[in-house]
Amino acid sequence: MTTATTPHVDDGKHEQGHDHAEEKGPFSWVATVDHKRIGILYLLTSIVFFGIGGIEALLIRIQLAHPESHFLDPETFNQIFTMHGTTMIFLVVMPTLVGFANYFVPLMIGARDMAFPRLNAMSYWLFPLGGALLHFSLFAGGAPSAGWFSYAPLAETPFSSNTGTDYWILALLVLGIGSVAGAINIIATVITLRAPGMTIRRVPLFVWMTFITAILIVLALPVLNGALVMLLIDRQLDAHFFQAHGGGSVILWQHYFWTFGHPEVYILALPAFGMISEVIPVFSRKPIFGYEFVAGSTVAIAVLSFGVWAHHMFAAGLGHRADIAFAAGTMLIAIPTGVKIFNWIATMWGGTLRFTTSMCFAVAFLIEFVIGGLSGITFAAAPVDWQMTDTYYVVAHFHYVALGGTLFGILAATYYWFPKMSGKLLDERLGKLNFWTMIIGFNMTFFVQHFLGILGMPRRVYTYPDLPNWGTLNMVSTIGAFVMGFSVLLFLVNIAKSVRNGKAAGDNPWDAWTLEWATTSPPHPHNFEKVPPVRGRRPLWDLANATKEGKNKRKSGGTSTILEIAPYDKAIVGVWAFIASEAMFFIILILTFVYFNLSTKAAAASLDVKTTGMFSICLFASSFTLHRSEKALAAGNESGFRGWLIFTILLGAVFMFGQASEYQKLFTSGLSVNTSLFTSTFFTLTGFHGLHVTLGLCALGVILWLAFAGDFKGRRHSSAFKAIGLYWHFVDIVWIAVFGIVYVRNVL
């Protein structure tokens, strides 16, 4: 059995090409590409932003503690709740989940590192950069104040004239790019780096759910990025995508935002589901009940999450028909989520429960998340939504999901995995105190907000009149918030104390069965001395029982039961995920073009279809020449490879020249991005396509340079070249769509 595992470990060593010798000193943390250190960096940075977002939350609660308060003025209040929402979602919860994924996904699948360690480091460093951009707005004239979803037209220049929203856009773009890069990395890691025997059917549920989350990120974030780009063009270049007075559509922003925003809800929830799915079985001493159903319902949630965004817009006036369709879809999502809840309960049923702090938080998760889920279902009924939308009932609902769900999941995971990361156990007594104060504080803060919402208290308003019970309920909520704040302090104290002089954890303090517990705590830089054989979903359990139940059984389970993992090239998998992401980005841009130009033929007058057609042929031909180049390389014909490659680059350059001359002609005839909706959509779409072609040309140029440097000598396959080739073909296919929709349709 060892023979089956060692090749894999070796593979890792050679492929990564960097030796994880023990790195020391602060600079080693800055320069690190070790997934565990990057994971810890993610978590530590998240804690800093959690502090900032938490203080913002307390400021909001102080302001709302009693009626007609003037502790904060309205503008500051707007800025604070905007920053609180944005910070907590993009700078705390998402990076925390990515941090855990970074640390544990490779360990749990028996890999040595992520698929692309350097890309991983880049993803991380984009995170503090995004956070810094967002907070720099404070020094540049004021923080953003249009809310975390920045509805148009409020977020447009006439209503948000300071630079806050611009920084908000830039920060989210940077964070979005980092998240997509991180997600691509996770996808490639899970597909290509699993240890022998670790079939998809056997991966721990945390890995599976993180994998599905990564797919959601890859598909959903580009939608936000596309919308952000258009908002930025509105604000900086005076276009009118989302402004009614120029013919744009304010509702379109809501559609785009929630097309991203609803999957985002599951991006925040699914990894927490995964954490719970690890913690509950271990502390119930039972395997998860209905693994297939927990895994399958995750797929169902992910797919459905893209089809229900309009339930955030029931009050926007989409019409009865649309409301009914989306109400039905929304209620459907409750089914796979309910399946999970029942599976977790059934896992605990009849188990030998150990109520460690981790398990306490997991059980609390079940209860609080069900409350948040049920109040969510009440919103699925459009009439209830009309009554409750934009009241504190919504605030209560999503905090029960985001805190009672995700945060409790994260806390359960922290108490569960902290020993692995630090080698020290967290203090259980402080932990229990942390738990109870958190439960009391959380429910005090948010449960009463259900009533406030039903009483009609609007959210996002800086103060409220002295109506019966409003003051009391708000005061209860504020006190609860401070109890929660105290609980968070206890948590931080616990971490600080335990890191310094906590009890030593040992390799496997919980007697758990997934692979991360097979190595030392904390793990070596190279993770495993030897990856244990994987013959089921609980490899360490299998191992322990095999040795217990006699050697004959171990003998009988020879190498033959280790299932081979189909080998996939990580560069190819990575580039496919990237292409999927880019496709979503272009779909948004194309959809916007179609939406605004469907009934007009404004384009016909200004576009020269024939000339652009000629240049387009060059681009299409370049796909063919690139294919010849690949063929030549595979045949070992190096000069052919280089020749076709040069030809490809030339064809691409000719196309770009054609684009530039068309732009030149349009500019001289007085058309620019802010002239009309046609020009806005045209320049945005073709401009971004041109940018992608240019990047493709740069990448091909690098390949050519390497080819002349002799890098491809004697190599008949290069996955890097193939990956860039796929990207190039993709850019061509996008142009087929763009050319057909923008140019040809106008001639017909």
Next chain:
Amino acid sequence: MTTGELLLTAWQSDVFVYAVAAAGVVAYAARMQWKLTLRALWLALAAAVFLLAFVSPIGVLARGYLFSAHMLQHLLLVLVIPPLVLSALRTGSKEAPNSTGAPGAAGTAGTAGAPGARRFVLPWLAGVSAMWLWHAPTLCDAASNSIGVQRLQTVSLLIMGCAFFWPIVGPRTARRLPPFGAMVYLFAACVACTLLGILVTFSPVEVCSIYAHPVDGLGAMPLLRDGWGLTAKADQEIGGLLMWVPGCFAYAGGMLAMFARYHREEAADELAAKEAA
């Protein structure tokens, strides 16, 4: 006219439809060498749905009255009937596990890429263009104005639908996409059809002008417009939403079925590996 009357009277007889259904049944029986198995039930179901789509009020309303009925018919032809037909075609021999080759299954994991992109690119395009092409205003109008084009539409939708589902539930199991590949395949198709659904729903342009001003031979228009409250715009919205929401759920259901198939096959492989050891 009341709703009840409409449901009772709006039935039609169409020799062409009977002919297609009969031809399908005969061709199937011939292929199965006139031996009746339980699997033939799938084909019976497919034929029943096909007849329902044309002979019943769905068919009558689809012919020039309601865009939404037309869309429902369309969805039945592309998304419901083809998988039923293909399920009927599967031969019994598939059940033998050794026909798919070595355990450990090439079916394990993985997105697209490797073998035979031809095998799924064309079918995918067929399935997606079945949706898109016939909803281009020009073609949609042509189909509603000429009975010949309409019949061409019906047959082409069935063929393209079968082509689309071939890599998923096609009779030759060895040529099918591996389950995870099939999930990506279905998801991509779902995105493409969702986009069309969105466009149809929110588009200010009439997709098919005949439904804006129907020729009312039945005298059903007052009921549809006033009784059911279906203005031309509402009708098109419902049509778009049908493609968007239930259409998407059909693909999502397919994806879950593929996920279940993966687990079933993998479990069989694990068992086989254990027995081998």
